[in-house]
Amino acid sequence: MNSRIVMEATWISFLSGMVMALFLGMMQTVTGHQVYTLLLNVDYIPIMKEYHFPESIEVLFHLIVSVILCIILAIIYSKSERIPKKRIIYFSLIVNVVIGLLLYPTTSFSERTPSITSISAWFWWTVAHVIIGVLVGILLRSRIK
Numbered sequence: 001m002n003s004r005i006v007m008e009a010t011w012i013s014f015l016s017g018m019v020m021a022l023f024l025g026m027m028q029t030v031t032g033h034q035v036y037t038l039l040l041n042v043d044y045i046p047i048m049k050e051y052h053f054p055e056s057i058e059v060l061f062h063l064i065v066s067v068i069l070c071i072i073l074a075i076i077y078s079k080s081e082r083i084p085k086k087r088i089i090y091f092s093l094i095v096n097v098v099i100g101l102l103l104y105p106t107t108s109f110s111e112r113t114p115s116i117t118s119i120s121a122w123f124w125w126t127v128a129h130v131i132i133g134v135l136v137g138i139l140l141r142s143r144i145k
Contacts, residue, residue: 089137096133
């Protein structure tokens with residue numbers, strides 16, 4: 001594994017992870033939909049749900065997941081001959097939206113998060129993943145390969 005790729009992906013993931021947290025925090029403040037709470041929620045993880053973590057630790061958990069996913073995405077991109085440089089934005093967008101769609105149902109495991117049937121919360125959650133997918137794709141295209 002190339003250490004430069006790991007370092008670049010880590011930087012990209014911290015930046016994009018913070019953008020996502022700030023965006024969803026702002027949307028939660030403006031709309032009242034608990035989408036930032038959903039981003040930081042760990043109630044669906046058996047051992048984790050027993051503890052109440054401060055917001056800073058929950059953000060750290062989000063960033064750790066962001067780093068892992070971005071490193072995997074960067075490695076796939078750097079090793080793939082099938083993803084041309086101009087297509088990484090689309091690839092990243094699709095991956096991030098799929099992850100968002102797969103994670104949204106975890107909202108049903110917590111009293112703190114939006115209802116699984118909340119169209120508005122689902123909309124802002126998906127918009128955040130679209131924004132981050134494009135941002136990560138642009139940064140990967142400019143920094144990796």
